[in-house]
């Protein structure tokens with residue numbers, strides 16, 4: 474029988490806490506330990522029981538601030554050196570396997586740093602949501618004390634870097650290629666995943682547009698990380714250095730805050746007009762980093778045969794309007810919406826409505842505000858006969874000024890309103906209209 478050569482087993486070491494680094498995050502390391510080798514002291518910091526620890530590194534990977542490391546005894550170190558000198562691909566493979574974790578997807582989250590925003594462009598024109606996200610990204614990056622970067626893929630798009638700097642980016646990663654002229658999931662996925670794996674940003678934000686939804690889902694799947702779609706708020710928990718991603722859940726009945734605790738990057742998408750536009754500073758400059766696109770046309774399975782632009786979109790754009798006069802079920806009839814239109818024309822506003830108004834056939838869907846409609850951020854939002862259900866509020870609560878007219882003084886809309894009028898909307902709106910006519914007031918330009 475053939476004698477197998479004796480193999481030396483690579484020592485795994487033991488975990489230990491690096492003094493002064495633990496932030497008492499809530500015993501995540503303890504929960505991750507498969508052999509109960511971690512106890513917590515009165516300060517909620519871990520004590521590692523050396524005799525029980527098997528050096529599996531799970532706590533090391535779980536720790537959000539890199540406060541746990543693996544150490545070796547001098548004998549183990551000598552053995553490691555010996556094995557290292559003997560070399561061998563098998564050892565390297567084992568080391569890689571250890572690093573990757575059991576499912577091959579876990580990563581050392583302490584290595585990931587920076588906030589990235591995807592700059593979505595079509596024929597060189599940037600979607601406004603990208604600049605809005607740079608505004609939010611600036612706040613998140615400042616809270617973390619890290620860089621804010623934008624990344625853009627396409628053909629002939631290098632000039633967009635200056636716009637990204639002016640909207641707050643410190644760095645812009647540009648991937649230019651004729652093969653990226655038109656969006657295709659496979660090619661943009663390949664480019665984005667390549668950039669993310671190389672530079673390891675801890676947060677990646679994308680617009681919840683048709684394109685952004687497609688790309689974000691594909692990227693998150695490929696990177697085996699979490700993605701929270703359609704966030705309405707993004708904040709940093711400074712103690713844990715983690716992104717709090719808030720969005721409506723369970724049909725909009727609760728606001729859920731979602732964390733991506735053990736994977737990186739933390740990915741979130743946000744709909745257009747949810748976040749305010751940042752200031753534009755044309756003097757702001759930054760660092761431009763160009764990266765090559767490495768696929769050939771033959772390696773991209775989808776082909777763009779023809780681009781057919783959608784027929785003229787409805788002329789109504791409630792998302793960009795600065796004054797919205799919005800009606801709900803309290804308007805009672807379609808005819809009453811004509812009075813709202815008259816009033817809106819007088820003050821230079823646009824008519825919008827709640828989902829009930831849409832369901833009743835009083836407004837078209839592009840005018841619906843809320844979770845299943847549009848998110849709006851006007852200077853003035855006048856809510857007429859709208860109760861203020863959470864699904865409606867998520868679409869309009871960030872308006873600069875909210876005036877609510879409702880006959881029920883307990884209606885939830887008054888909780889977000891800056892000015893509330895309790896009364897019959899069909900008395901108040903015509904009265905306001907008449908007053909404006911008498912004073913010959915002109916609409917806001």
Ligand SMILES: Cc1cc2nc3c(=O)[nH]c(=O)nc-3n(C[C@H](O)[C@H](O)[C@H](O)COP(=O)(O)OP(=O)(O)OC[C@H]3O[C@@H](n4cnc5c(N)ncnc54)[C@H](O)[C@@H]3O)c2cc1C
Pocket residue numbers: 724725800801802803804826827828829830841842843844845846847857858859860861862863864865868878879880881884896897898899
């Ligand atoms: C998954 C899901 C998604 C949804 N998405 C959306 C969405 O995108 N947008 C949306 O709006 N809703 C959405 N909804 C529906 C939402 O839950 C509410 O049902 C809806 O917003 C209520 O519309 P409303 O305020 O017009 O009607 P109501 O809730 O019926 O309120 C009518 C209000 O008018 C007041 N009123 C009545 N008569 C008068 C009067 N004469 N003068 C003054 N006030 C008067 C009443 O006091 C009442 O407060 C969604 C629901 C679900 C489950």
